[in-house]
Amino acid sequence: MTKASTSQVEVVAGIVQKHKDVSGALLPILHAVQNELGYVPSSAVQVIADGLNLSRADVHGVISFYHYFRSSPPGRHILQICRAESCQAMGSRKLEAHARQSLQVDFNQTTKDGEITLLPVYCLGNCACSPSVRVGDKVYGHVDSEKLDKIVSQLVSGAVEVRQHK
């Protein structure tokens, strides 16, 4: 086991210890792990399973069920584009295509420089100002291709402080 993953296992073990007596602990634990490490590494599965007296299959099944949980590290920023109907009505199909083309990635991929992971999202609940995108915990409304380019370039140049969750 590499040094990095040893320390990840320790982090996960600490989180499991803290939450394991909460009723329905698995989702709170997975959230805490992903908030801490950016993803849920495969090395976490056994630790969580042991702590909650579940099988590895149980834990893996939950991680893979939910779109939000990731098993591999994301890029430095996560850009979510809303693909749902309200945004469609205001041109999100065009916006998606623009994002994929300008970032040279498909959904659920990270740009070559490791800066941005592009994710679809089915509704940010910002439907009065469609189309909407989200970066970290910041939501942007009325986003067209030009505005998206500006958001992306500020991210890459580090000009925007993005408040990270928790």
Add this chain to the structure above:
Amino acid sequence: MNKTVPTRIFIPRDTTSCSLGADRVAELVQQTISENELPLQVVRNGSRGLYWLEPMIEVETEAGRIAYGPVTDDCIEDFIASQFWKPNENHPLYLGLTQEIGFLKNQQRLTFARVGVIDPLSIDDYRQQGGFVGLGSALTLSSAEIVSVVTRSGLRGRGGAAFPTGIKWQTVLDTDSEQKYIVCNADEGDSGTYSDRMLMESDPFSLIEGMVIAGIAVGANQGFIYLREEYPLAEEILCKAIEIANEHGYLGNNIAGSNSSFSIDVRIGAGAYICGEETAMLESLEGKRGEVRPKPPLPAIKGLFGQPSVINNVISLASVPIILADGAEAYECYGAGRSRGTLPFQLAGNIKYAGLVELAFGATLRTLLNDFGGGTRTGKSMKAVQVGGPLGAYLPESQWDVALDYEAFVDIGAMLGHGGIVAFDDSVDMSEQARFSMEFCAIESCGKCTPCRIGSVRGVEVIDNICNGESPSQNLQLLNDLCETMTDASLCAMGGMTPFPVRSALQHFAEDFPALDKS
């Protein structure tokens, strides 16, 4: 200057206003106040829901609050330089008294009465504006009496299923379990809906008060709020509000000096639309895959962790305090037919005046679209409207005179759902929308039942075949059979109602399926 009472300036802090730059507006206004030692105080309120005017700034005056908007990034500096705090009728962004703005004035705000008015985290504001009156009233009643008030109010589940809330509560009250739960479904995943988020971000104490009353009514001492991950600001505000409510004795032991106890835990979802279905949500709260449970048993009898559970939407629960405060009759007198009270409709998509409209049931859809919404945002003609989220039918103009009432919508093969209304202009291709409905179902199906899991994947393929002109009429027959199977044999509304938007697109917008015409 008068040092005693600074003039209050209201700048919203909800997600949508911030998505349009409200945080920066607040920052610059605050900076100006500090630098010039102005007798002004910034209050971060929630939004009034007039989103085409956000960021909307309000200034308190003797005549009432006056508004300016939209104060966008490119005009903020000039706006501040104009000394907007001295009401300036000639300013191009001046909107007059907020309460006189037609969009707001013509509503019937009951559940949303405080939204946008108060500082969401000021428990004093909340109390001054009628907060905790309903709880006070509930504490003088027996459990059965509280349930009876809710039943007589005619309140039905605002999440979309429209099941009578009082009957659900009665079922839980009638069980003799020692442990019962109140579960608030805040997994607002339908596109075009944002009323739950607005309420949680703008008036969180009303949800807390509603949950406490529900707990007292059915004998539950523990509540859970299942909140979607996509709402981080709602989480922050809600958790802070719970902390404040605990400090002030409205949660915890001996609530408001009574013998009742109640606590609330917020649990965060993980991006699964299906977890808005109540039994999938229970599975998720228990730490499992969000797979739908067969019913029976009803969650009211065997729900969270196998215990009797009241599961209600945010708006249902947040409507309870006003029902207890003003009485069942005061609420019941709003509405039409068997749809009593009000529903916060949410105008979304391609609409000029997008925002929240709380109205009594009974007005027409056209009133919302035209009188409130003002037509499309792009200025083109409006072609279709999807009501009730991704499982709701697409309605053509010939159906816009339908009354906003649960039964009237069912009668035309549609549903009101959670009150989300998404408008499309004439550039929409309805075959793409029909395809997306199936695609969305394929992405979000929990996989438990075959009609939904596989039917949705086949649905995308069959629609593609039709659009590509491959044996269109045979494929149409196949699609109709598939829709029938999904409707009749799916375990829940996800697979069961996905055919609604698909079939409505085929039925009302046949011109968007040209291959069918040729065959």
